[in-house]
Amino acid sequence: xxxxxxxxxxxxxxxxxxxxxxxxxxxxxxxxxxxxxxxxxxxxxxxxxxxxxxxxxxxxxxxxxxxxxxxxxxxxxxxxxxxxxxxxxxxxxxxxxxxxxxxxxxxxxxxxxxxxxxxxxxxxxxxxxxxxxxxxxxxxxxxxxxxxxxxxxxxxxxxxxxxxxxxxxxxxxxxxxxxxxxxxxxxxxxxxxxxxxxxxxxxxxxxxx
Amino acid sequence: xxxxxxxxxxxxxxxxxxxxxxxxxxxxxxxxxxxxxxxxxxxxxxxxxxxxxxxxxxxxxxxxxxxxxxxxxxxxxxxxxxxxxxxxxxxxxxxxxxxxxxxxxxxxxxxxxxxxxxxxxxxxxxxxxxxxxxxxxxxxxxxxxxxxxxxxxxxxxxxxxxxxxxxxxxxxxxxxxxxxxxxxxxxxxxxxxxxxxxxxxxxxxxxxx
Numbered sequence: 092x093x094x095x096x097x098x099x100x101x102x103x104x105x106x107x108x109x110x111x112x113x114x115x116x117x118x119x120x121x122x123x124x125x126x127x128x129x130x131x132x133x134x135x136x137x138x139x140x141x142x143x144x145x146x147x148x149x150x151x152x153x154x155x156x157x158x159x160x161x162x163x164x165x166x167x168x169x170x171x172x173x174x175x176x177x178x179x180x181x182x183x184x185x186x187x188x189x190x191x192x193x194x195x196x197x198x199x200x201x202x203x204x205x206x207x208x209x210x211x212x213x214x215x216x217x218x219x220x221x222x223x224x225x226x227x228x229x230x231x232x233x234x235x236x237x238x239x240x241x242x243x244x245x246x247x248x249x250x251x252x253x254x255x256x257x258x259x260x261x262x263x264x265x266x267x268x269x270x271x272x273x274x275x276x277x278x279x280x281x282x283x284x285x286x287x288x289x290x291x292x293x294x295x296x297x298x299x300x
Numbered sequence: 301x302x303x304x305x306x307x308x309x310x311x312x313x314x315x316x317x318x319x320x321x322x323x324x325x326x327x328x329x330x331x332x333x334x335x336x337x338x339x340x341x342x343x344x345x346x347x348x349x350x351x352x353x354x355x356x357x358x359x360x361x362x363x364x365x366x367x368x369x370x371x372x373x374x375x376x377x378x379x380x381x382x383x384x385x386x387x388x389x390x391x392x393x394x395x396x397x398x399x400x401x402x403x404x405x406x407x408x409x410x411x412x413x414x415x416x417x418x419x420x421x422x423x424x425x426x427x428x429x430x431x432x433x434x435x436x437x438x439x440x441x442x443x444x445x446x447x448x449x450x451x452x453x454x455x456x457x458x459x460x461x462x463x464x465x466x467x468x469x470x471x472x473x474x475x476x477x478x479x480x481x482x483x484x485x486x487x488x489x490x491x492x493x494x495x496x497x498x499x500x501x502x503x504x505x506x507x508x509x
Binding site: 152154186190204209214216218220221266267268284287 | 363365366390391395396398399402403406407409411414416417418423424425426427428429430432434435436480481482483501502503504506507
């Protein structure tokens with residue numbers, strides 16, 4: 092049986108990584124850390140007993156970089172089998188990004204220090220799972236401030252009803268991904284900065300045939 | 301209202317206090333370490349200077365993720381139900397306190413920020429304003445809540461169906477879904493190896509709130 096991939100965050104020492112390796116099953120081990128982490132004696136020790144481990148280099152003080160890197164690794168590894176994340180070692184930014192990536196991608200996440208604690212993440216449920224097709228359409232296409240009078244015909248050409256469009260806009264505003272405002276006397280919607288980081292995850296989940 | 305976690309450096313929280321407009325109240329969590337208490341005194345003094353009421357909460361065990369998350373979540377829910385507009389700075393405190401605060405923000409859909417360790421620049425985390433636990437159906441939540449409430453008792457699938465007044469085929473459907481999401485496990489009954497009992501995953505109470 093495939094035990095899957097374990098993606099573990101690492102700092103300068105291995106004391107946060109070792110409990111994860113001891114307690115979580117894995118076939119493939121991927122360590123995510125900064126440049127200096129991979130030059131540390133701790134990493135050399137880990138490599139000596141786990142020669143096949145893969146290293147994923149990030150800037151551990153750049154949240155966006157950490158988040159994107161971990162999500163890309165999850166995306167790639169989930170095609171091969173189950174994926175687990177251990178968000179225990181490394182900088183706080185790196186562990187925060189790892190936890191958030193686990194929620195975004197719907198993969199198991201653990202905190203092992205030293206006892207393993209499973210974080211309350213629904214396996215297989217992406218955080219963006221309950222976006223309606225109209226919300227996905229708007230989130231994928233709207234890149235700048237757009238008047239509602241332009242948005243509605245655009246959406247209607249995509250086969251959405253006016254009421255569906257307005258409901259989707261309200262829902263996206265509630266989720267904090269869009270802001271509504273009056274500009275030059277016209278009601279407009281514009282994306283918020285957080286949409287840029289969430290957009291890659293907003294896609295239609297496969298439904299029933 | 302601004303929530304925050306505080307470590308040894310008040311600078312991790314002060315930028316958020318400065319940048320929040322119409323701030324009504326500040327509540328922050330810190331450990332019982334002497335340096336953390338010093339930082340608390342500085343933040344309290346700063347808030348007093350601004351005329352903003354401030355509540356400092358000393359967590360009993362800053363290394364117990366589930367306990368810290370449970371405590372923060374209870375406070376957040378209380379303020380949320382009172383209609384407060386909430387924001388959370390998760391930069392300070394132990395890595396574990398930060399992770400606990402992040403979990404609460406994701407589960408409750410609260411905007412979270414991080415203050416960079418060196419530049420003290422505030423960074424908004426890409427969280428959605430939506431309640432994560434709503435990814436479960438009402439019946440699934442009911443089953444999980446029952447299992448969490450009766451954690452010390454052991455229920456087989458049939459006993460669970462009887463206790464919740466549903467047909468055992470219906471219960472089997474709910475349990476299979478919950479198991480696929482990793483919220484429950486089936487374990488052999490220590491008293492009778494032929495019987496499987498349903499056990500909720502650790503930390504799943506956080507999902508239920």
